[in-house]
Amino acid sequence: MAYIGKYEEAISIYTKGIEMHPNDARLYRHRGHRYLTKRCINKAIADFEKAASLIKGKADEIEPDGMPNAQNIPTSTLQSNIWYHLGLAYYLKADFKNAENAYKECLKVSTNPDMYVATAKWYYITLRALKKEKEAEALLQTISKDMNLIENEGYLTILLLYKQQQNPEELYNSIFSNSNTLSNTTLGFGLGNYYRLNGQKEKAKAIFEKITAGNQWGSFAYMAAEAMLLAP
Numbered sequence: 001m002a003y004i005g006k007y008e009e010a011i012s013i014y015t016k017g018i019e020m021h022p023n024d025a026r027l028y029r030h031r032g033h034r035y036l037t038k039r040c041i042n043k044a045i046a047d048f049e050k051a052a053s054l055i056k057g058k059a060d061e062i063e064p065d066g067m068p069n070a071q072n073i074p075t076s077t078l079q080s081n082i083w084y085h086l087g088l089a090y091y092l093k094a095d096f097k098n099a100e101n102a103y104k105e106c107l108k109v110s111t112n113p114d115m116y117v118a119t120a121k122w123y124y125i126t127l128r129a130l131k132k133e134k135e136a137e138a139l140l141q142t143i144s145k146d147m148n149l150i151e152n153e154g155y156l157t158i159l160l161l162y163k164q165q166q167n168p169e170e171l172y173n174s175i176f177s178n179s180n181t182l183s184n185t186t187l188g189f190g191l192g193n194y195y196r197l198n199g200q201k202e203k204a205k206a207i208f209e210k211i212t213a214g215n216q217w218g219s220f221a222y223m224a225a226e227a228m229l230l231a232p
Contacts, residue, residue: 003066003156025054029082032089039184048086052105054058055079060109062118070150075114076126080106087122088220092227096129113147124162125193147228158190168194176210183210189221205229 003008014031021027027135052111060079069075076084083106089097089184103123118138127136143159151212168191175187192207 001033002030002037007037010112011038021055023123025051025082026078026188028054029078029085033085036085036089036220036223037090038228039223041092044089045086048082048089051082052086055082071150073150075109075150075152077109077111077115079109080119081111084119084122085128086161087119087126088223090130091122091126091129092223094129094227094231096126099126100130100132108197115150115171117147117149117152117159119141121155121158121204125160125197128197154186154190157187158194161194162197179231185214185216185221189225192225192228 001007003011011034013029014027014034017027018031023154028047028051032044035041035044035047044139055078060077061076062074063076063081065074065076078139083102087099087102089107090096090102100123102121103126106119107116107123108121120143124136124139127139128131140159140163143156143163143164145160147156149156157166157171161168161171169193171187175184175191188207188211192204192211195201195207196204208225208228211222212229214222216222
């Protein structure tokens with residue numbers, strides 16, 4: 001249901017599943033994701049926090065992909081996804097301290113390069129929001145151009161941008177080749193946030209507005225762009 005856009009139906013199914021299996025972290029993790037999609041942030045946080053409590057002391061497990069990558073190799077796990085989504089939910093609320101705690105836990109279980117760069121990207125901008133510049137810089141030092149990725153090249157590109165190893169104008173031209181559309185919200189938000197962190201607020205705002213004028217409203221980058229436009 002979720003993958004065909006029927007989010008309310010998906011939430012209803014997960015809710016019934018939780019009634020039947022109240023101690024299964026997977027159900028809270030996935031319902032929380034769909035609460036995020038619906039912008040029910042507090043409900044999402046409650047589900048992810050519940051899921052986090054249920055995985056304590058348990059071994060992690062691979063999470064099958066609903067939309068497999070080209071190599072059909074899952075790159076995330078149940079525990080990494082719980083912490084990852086919890087961090088995002090707190091980030092969207094500008095609760096950066098709790099987002100930091102979630103991403104710190106997520107990094108511990110991000111055991112392959114794809115999950116690592118995805119977590120590191122959000123963790124980095126959370127640290128910057130907290131003015132923890134030394135910790136943010138130390139995190140960047142764990143990132144390199146030659147990381148062996150399956151699908152998260154966009155997150156690596158953004159991290160290299162923050163490392164001053166990616167030209168922002170070249171990136172801008174590549175993702176805004178069509179003046180009417182934005183093909184990649186992940187790269188767009190990363191670039192917009194780069195400009196924001198470097199004091200170019202009007203340029204950042206223009207990119208965030210372009211993202212939210214598009215049709216990728218279910219993406220995390222779209223949600224984050226919304227949050228940035230609402231921020232003081």
